[in-house]
Amino acid sequence: MDRDDAFRQFVAVRGATLMRVAYVLTGDSYFAEDLLQIALTKVAGRWWRIRSPEKAEAYARTALYREYVNWRRVKRNSEAPTEVLPEPAESEDFAAEAVQRMTIGRALAELTRRQRAVLILRFYEDRSVEQTAELLGCSTGTVKSQTSVALAHLRRLGPELAHLLSDIEADVPVGGGS
């Protein structure tokens, strides 16, 4: 298997997982594709040095998050910010799930990119404060403060979000961010 085939295989196996990260970061299918393509281009350019799929994935994730935080091409996520969030979901049917996706998507769009990246790393990828700081290239203090500010902002957006956040409040005391 030549170098390009090894890279193609890496994307075939891990691409979907990385795409999900790109999607929850950007909240938009087209931007997610663009963001992941930029990250994968960096991986492809260094494939001869990266070699192992594990290293490639770690490198791709770092590129994905850092590129997202520093992305200048897209000024804002595609969702229109709103003061009024959709009605809370009452049951587990498809409509309620769709409303919930809109709720969480719009709420995340209200955050800064760094705040959103911190929340996704902490609570979607289950990374520790230290790992999040390392991946974003910032201090653990910045991660804690950004987490705290982001969660406080989400709580202010509506009772439905405060309800959703109850599972991570145990990990992140209000105002603490640790």
Place this chain on the structure above:
Amino acid sequence: MTRFRDAVHDLAEQAPPVGELAERALDGARRKHRRALVPAAAAAMIAAISAGVLLVSMLAVPVQDPLRDNAGDPKITTDTLIDIPDTAPRLPTDDVGAALMAYSINCEKDDPSEFPPQCWRIMTTDRKHWSVSDAAASTHQDPGAIDSPVVVAPIGDRIAYVRPNGTFVIRHLQSGTVDEIFQWTRREISFLTISWSANGRWIVVTPDGGDVWGFKEPTPNALLVDTDTMDTVDISAYGRSFGVSNSKPFPFGFETSTSARGIPRVDALPVIDHAGRQVGAVSAKLLPGRQRHIDGVTGKVSPDGRVLAAIGTNYSDQQDDPNYGATALTFIDVANNRVAHEYFYHDHEHTWLVLQILGWRDNSTLLVMLGDRQLKANPDPEDDYPYEGELEISVVGLDVETGNRTPLIRFSDYPNQLSLAPGLLDSGG
């Protein structure tokens, strides 16, 4: 109840397909390479020198298997007492080493409810207990509805489980990374069977949905997962999981027909290969107790795929059989369609036998949970059904040829469900 993590995972499922991104990324990298050929060549030279230095330094460090101690001995040898603590911290994404076992217990020790909420944990080889907080489990809101296990890989380096939103994941305990393998609906994950092959390459998963024994209809989305490539093979047509062998074809589940009176019965157990093709069958007449109806039969295939160990109640046609009504542990020779060994275990007057297959330590040793539950008079005078009392149970290694048992693990407090890393246990031989 949906929470933030679940909501974000649910949002992530809306992500678009990867499509041609690999080709586009390769094209982009080639263009970039052509634009910066000279700096890249310089970087390549530096990298090559760095790699050489790294290789030399790696060669100087003795390779150590992190899952075994320095002497290479198994972590559990014989009759080891494991203390189950009342609480456990949340599993971090840092390296926690290898997991010797995963288990579920009641979240609150004295919860009086009929279906108390369950909490999943792992215990690592340094005897630390960690809570796997994102594993699906019964809750007060959903009592008894979800009974899907957290299952440890053979050498304890990974755990496989399903999240409350139905995502089946493999968590790497040393890197903290998570591979998301498949998405089921919440209904489908109620009773999930997950088995690793002994070499850690394959996982077979069967969600039984609301139909616990899964014999009425083919189970939805039964999967064979190649963890080397994360490719999945749909084996839904073959029924219910009996585990997966390392490389040889293995018996999988139930192939059923319906009797003239409309009672589902077993005709054969399909033997399938790792591509999901049926290549043979094992006669259902070999099942424990020669049962043609299958409720309660559980089993696990050996690492080499040659033997199926199965447990069932011995309801043979001959009621003067001294083992009638006993629990039968039957070892079926898959290739030759015959019973190789069979052992019977009886309830005592004041105890109920508990016997459960945990897996194979190797091709000659089966790991079972074996014990007795004390029976007491029911405090309700209207109900003469025995009241279940204290449980005495241990993990033993059972020699297939002789039936001899070697105690391996005792517990201070008994887990409700248990999965072991067989590679970290002594054979007990």
